[in-house]
Amino acid sequence: MSPHELHSYNLSHLKLLESEAIYIFREVAAQFEKPVLLFSGGKDSICLVRLAQKAFFPAKIPFPLMHVDTGHNFPESIEYRDSLAKEVGAELIVRSVQDTIDQGRAQEEKGPNPSRNAIQSITLLDGIEELGFDAAIGGARRDEEKARAKERFFSHRDEFGAWDPKNQRPELWNLYNGKKQMGEHFRVFPISNWTEMDVWQYIAQEEIPLPSIYFSHKREVVDRDGMLLAKSDFITLLKGEQYEEKVIRYRTLGDMTCTGAVESEANSIEDIIQEVASARITERGGRADDKRSEAAMEERKIQGYF
Amino acid sequence: MTNVRKRQWKKEKYKDTFRMDQEFSKNYLDMDLLRFTTAGSVDDGKSTLIGRLMYDSKSIFEDQMEAIEESSKRRGDENLNLALLTDGLKAEREQGITIDVAYRYFATPRRKFIIADTPGHIQYTRNMVTGASTANLAIILVDARNGVIEQTCRHAFIASLLRIKHLVVCVNKMDLVDFQEEPFLKIQEEFAAFTSKLDITDIRYIPISALKGDNVVDKSSNMPWYNGATLLYTLENVQIASDRNFIDGRFGVQGVIRPMSDKYHDFRGYSGKVEGGIFRPGDEVMVMPSGLTSKIKSIESFEGQLKEAFPPMSICMTLEDDIDISRGDMICRPNNHPDATQDLDLMVCWLNQSALKPGGKYLIRHSSNEARCVVKGVRYKMDINTLHRLEDDREIGLNDIGRIFLRAAKPLMVDPYKKNRNTGSVILVDEFTNETVAAGMVI
Numbered sequence: 137m138s139p140h141e142l143h144s145y146n147l148s149h150l151k152l153l154e155s156e157a158i159y160i161f162r163e164v165a166a167q168f169e170k171p172v173l174l175f176s177g178g179k180d181s182i183c184l185v186r187l188a189q190k191a192f193f194p195a196k197i198p199f200p201l202m203h204v205d206t207g208h209n210f211p212e213s214i215e216y217r218d219s220l221a222k223e224v225g226a227e228l229i230v231r232s233v234q235d236t237i238d239q240g241r242a243q244e245e246k247g248p249n250p251s252r253n254a255i256q257s258i259t260l261l262d263g264i265e266e267l268g269f270d271a272a273i274g275g276a277r278r279d280e281e282k283a284r285a286k287e288r289f290f291s292h293r294d295e296f297g298a299w300d301p302k303n304q305r306p307e308l309w310n311l312y313n314g315k316k317q318m319g320e321h322f323r324v325f326p327i328s329n330w331t332e333m334d335v336w337q338y339i340a341q342e343e344i345p346l347p348s349i350y351f352s353h354k355r356e357v358v359d360r361d362g363m364l365l366a367k368s369d370f371i372t373l374l375k376g377e378q379y380e381e382k383v384i385r386y387r388t389l390g391d392m393t394c395t396g397a398v399e400s401e402a403n404s405i406e407d408i409i410q411e412v413a414s415a416r417i418t419e420r421g422g423r424a425d426d427k428r429s430e431a432a433m434e435e436r437k438i439q440g441y442f
Numbered sequence: 443m444t445n446v447r448k449r450q451w452k453k454e455k456y457k458d459t460f461r462m463d464q465e466f467s468k469n470y471l472d473m474d475l476l477r478f479t480t481a482g483s484v485d486d487g488k489s490t491l492i493g494r495l496m497y498d499s500k501s502i503f504e505d506q507m508e509a510i511e512e513s514s515k516r517r518g519d520e521n522l523n524l525a526l527l528t529d530g531l532k533a534e535r536e537q538g539i540t541i542d543v544a545y546r547y548f549a550t551p552r553r554k555f556i557i558a559d560t561p562g563h564i565q566y567t568r569n570m571v572t573g574a575s576t577a578n579l580a581i582i583l584v585d586a587r588n589g590v591i592e593q594t595c596r597h598a599f600i601a602s603l604l605r606i607k608h609l610v611v612c613v614n615k616m617d618l619v620d621f622q623e624e625p626f627l628k629i630q631e632e633f634a635a636f637t638s639k640l641d642i643t644d645i646r647y648i649p650i651s652a653l654k655g656d657n658v659v660d661k662s663s664n665m666p667w668y669n670g671a672t673l674l675y676t677l678e679n680v681q682i683a684s685d686r687n688f689i690d691g692r693f694g695v696q697g698v699i700r701p702m703s704d705k706y707h708d709f710r711g712y713s714g715k716v717e718g719g720i721f722r723p724g725d726e727v728m729v730m731p732s733g734l735t736s737k738i739k740s741i742e743s744f745e746g747q748l749k750e751a752f753p754p755m756s757i758c759m760t761l762e763d764d765i766d767i768s769r770g771d772m773i774c775r776p777n778n779h780p781d782a783t784q785d786l787d788l789m790v791c792w793l794n795q796s797a798l799k800p801g802g803k804y805l806i807r808h809s810s811n812e813a814r815c816v817v818k819g820v821r822y823k824m825d826i827n828t829l830h831r832l833e834d835d836r837e838i839g840l841n842d843i844g845r846i847f848l849r850a851a852k853p854l855m856v857d858p859y860k861k862n863r864n865t866g867s868v869i870l871v872d873e874f875t876n877e878t879v880a881a882g883m884v885i
Contacts, residue, residue: 145720145752146683149475149554158756159715162696166769166810190744193758194709195701278545285544304542305878306568306793308575309867310715311807315876329556331547 150338154187157326159310160289161191161273164324165198167314168271171324172229172264175201175221177213178389179346180275180327182220183335186344187326188273189224200227202272204260206252207234208370208391216347231263251394261297264321271314271322279331289328295319332387336412340405350408352385352401363396387412473549476677479558479573479606481597482583487614491583491652492546492559495674498659499548543573552678567600567826567841571791571881574604575867578682581610581673586619586649590632592827598633599826602640603789603843603883605860607685609637609645610676617651621664639829641860644680648673686753687862691719691727692780693773694809694865699758711742711758712767714810717864718857719775721759722750729765730772730855731782736763753864770811772855772865780865782853786815787885788868789824789845789859790838794879796872797839798846804879805871806850809864814851814873821845845885859883 147155164171173188175181188197201221205214221228233252236242241262242255264272278285288304290312305313314322327335339346356367356379365371367379370393384397385408402408482488546557558573560566574580580601584594601609611633619625626649637645648657649668656662659674671679699711721727725738741748742758751757759773767773774780786806792798798817806815820836823844831845838844859866870880 145686145688146474147755148472150472152475152754155715155754155756159696162713162756163810166697191713191756192699193744194703194706194711194742195699196703279547285546286542302542306572306881307878308572308869308881310864311867311869313807313869313871313876313878315805315871317876329545329547331549331554333549334554 150334150341153327153330153334154190154338156329157184157187158191160312160324160326161188163290163312163314164271164273164326165192167312168322170267170269171199171271171273172202172267172269173197173199173226174260174272174274175203175217175228176275176389177203177209177217177347178275179335179339179350180277182344182346183327183330183338184273184275185220185224185226186342197224197226199273200229202229202231202263202267202269204256204263205230205232205234206256206391207232208252208368208393210347210349210366210386210389210392212347212349213389229263229267231259233259235259236262251391253391253394257297264297269321270316271324273324273326275327276323276325277330277332277335278328287325287328289325290314291323291325292316293321293323297321299323333409333412336405336409340409346405347389349386349389352383352403352407354381355384355397356381357384357397364399365395366392366397368392473551474553474682475556476553476579476680476682477556477558477577478579478581478677479560479570479577480581480583481560481570481601482614483585483591483593486583486585487652488559488583491581491612491614491650491658492557494652494655494658495555495557496546496548498655499550499674543569550674550678555677567596567791567843568793570597570600571604571793574600574606575881577604577606578685579608579610579677579680580606581612583612583614584629584633586613586615586625586629589625589629590636594633595636595829596826598637598640598642599829602637602642603791605863605883606642607644608680608682609642610673611645611647612652612673613647613649614652616649616656616662616665617654621649621656621662623649623665623667626668646670646676648676687718688720688752689718690778690857690862691721691725691773691775692717692857692862692865693721693759694811695767695769695771695773696810697769698767709760710764711760712773713756713758714773715756715864716751716753717809718753718862719778720750720752721773723747726776727761727773728776728779729767730774730779731853732766732771734763734765735776736761736765738762770809772809772811774855780855780857782855784850784853785847786850786854786856786868786882787845787847788882789843789885790870790880790882792838792840792842792844792880794872794877795840796875796879797837798844798880800836803873804848805873806848806854806868806882807871808854808856808868811854813854815848815870817846817848819847821847846882856884858885 192198203217233256236259237244242258245251276284286301288307357364358377358379382399385400385402386397402411480488544559546559548555558577560569560573582597613626613629630647649665650657656664657672661672693714693716695712696714699713701709723738723740727738728735739760739762741751800817800819803814803816806813820838822831822833823835823842825832826843857865866884868882869878872879
């Protein structure tokens with residue numbers, strides 16, 4: 137075949153990443169009995185839903201979506217979650233951290249911005265156990281954080297839901313090993329190889345609508361150690377702090393207690409892409425949960441965090 | 443010496459290089475993807491090279507840089523320790539070693555890159571094989587002062603075994619040999635002599651200084667005798683499209699899609715990835731292992747029907763006839779299909795602490811297929827330093843490479859690995875621990 141002929145058989149990086157993710161989704165459907173897609177309402181899990189639609193088209197997504205509701209979510213994100221689940225015709229399961237706390241299975245953190253980030257792992261593992269899921273599909277990416285850079289597509293969890301990063305199964309070619317013992321499960325990350333930019337470009341290419349808080353808007357925020365936290369019932373102002381109105385948007389969606397906003401006028405996906413292209417800080421740089429220690433993410437993941 | 447070399451990074455640390463060009467994103471929607479792996483022995487500057495590529499392509503962010511700086515300080519490293527950027531696990535940082543393959547990402551306006559960064563010492567064969575299995579290209583680092591050493595040969599052998607088509611030999615630390623051509627030529631000669639025994643077609647040699655940046659991104663003025671391309675230019679321009687197999691139609695069926703909805707009442711599609719060849723509606727196909735034939739009715743996707751599908755597209759195919767097809771079957775061509783065979787001859791790399799048990803039973807995974815198998819025997823073990831076949835040492839343990847033969851409980855549709863990486867590769871899984879214990883390539 138001549139190079140000229142071959143030229144038309146090139147696939148863009150987005151198409152290659154998409155094809156890889158679809159392949160993973162189909163492997164999950166085939167290798168596991170009861171998978172679930174962990175849906176947070178963030179851009180990564182929104183991409184996951186689109187990829188799952190493509191993987192099984194024209195059939196519906198053959199597994200439910202599950203959201204672990206910390207109770208500290210942005211209301212815009214909850215609204216979006218509900219309408220998306222309806223649109224794709226998927227069953228939506230919600231498990232709430234508040235319930236876990238009320239049942240005495242976890243304790244609320246103390247402090248001026250108590251985070252429920254760590255204890256949501258308990259709710260998640262409870263949900264997985266209660267409903268008997270054997271594969272939980274998530275939107276984590278390897279470029280997000282250094283512990284995640286070591287993560288497999290098919291990531292084994294023992295009967296306690298724990299990750300053993302030093303003893304992972306090697307993953308070669310396109311051969312994924314989802315074998316497990318009773319009571320164990322897998323976390324599966326179809327967009328492992330995507331970067332933040334890839335996600336945004338994919339959203340642009342696919343014209344996927346997003347929750348409004350990803351775009352520029354006015355909001356009252358407090359500047360805490362360089363992080364702009366949104367005004368909410370979950371935040372207590374410290375001495376000398378005050379709310380001020382700023383034009384901001386979110387690069388990543390987590391809890392209101394630990395997700396910092398960025399000052400931005402970016403109003404369209406194209407603006408955001410421009411902004412991401414010139415960004416000098418990684419997206420998780422705005423996440424207080426990662427800053428607690430150098431191995432914060434790794435430690436949470438070992439405990440069963442997503 | 444190390445300290446002086448590392449300090450270079452400090453000087454230009456806050457040079458305004460983090461910001462990406464705005465043009466960048468405009469060109470970003472339609473880019474190529476190149477996966478490469480980096481191999482090198484301890485202290486050959488691998489971390490520095492990766493750091494340099496990411497740094498010069500503006501892929502290291504400020505907060506990452508700050509975090510590295512802070513941990514360097516805390517650890518008592520006098521200077522910035524770029525290995526901290528690639529060492530993701532706590533144990534790795536504590537022990538100052540890389541345990542596992544780490545994946546790194548960077549992009550230039552031309553291409554997006556995925557680096558499989560494999561550790562230099564611990565578990566290294568296992569990790570390099572893993573990283574190499576998905577790579578289009580391998581960078582092999584050689585210290586200009588040390589020349590071609592045993593490890594270099596091992597790296598080259600593994601790259602050829604995994605059939606990485608493109609090899610870039612970076613002769614690093616040229617600054618420490620005064621940018622002289624002689625050591626470079628000597629390494630080139632030695633490496634070429636060794637690799638003449640191997641099956642690698644595209645080998646390029648680049649003299650670099652990862653630390654100072656010579657010939658990494660920018661052309662070096664210190665080596666006027668070198669007329670070739672820089673490393674980044676090479677990575678951006680190497681042709682990889684023809685590395686895929688467009689000839690032999692192979693489509694491993696991952697699943698059957700039956701919507702059973704009003705709109706798609708009788709729809710029955712086969713999902714999978716094109717692993718070889720080009721498929722078009724109207725094409726005659728043969729389903730293996732049954733040997734039944736039909737024609738492609740349509741190629742479906744979320745965006746609508748497609749005129750053709752080629753590797754590595756994930757698609758859904760419908761056929762004219764209602765024949766029995768399920769996961770693990772392979773859709774091929776009537777006059778071009780692999781044999782369905784239960785007896786396999788493999789080169790394996792052993793990945794697990796517990797050694798291969800001759801006569802032992804394992805699970806074998808191939809494409810979308812899975813079967814039980816029994817290892818009938820070991821033909822020889824490979825001495826990967828000398829390339830000798832050790833016929834009287836047949837114990838295959840962790841990090842060993844050897845040739846084995848096995849029998850599967852059902853027929854598998856395999857191609858020789860050299861013909862097709864997708865349909866010529868298998869993994870073995872331990873039936874009791876469920877661990878992936880071996881990577882195999884069909885002879």
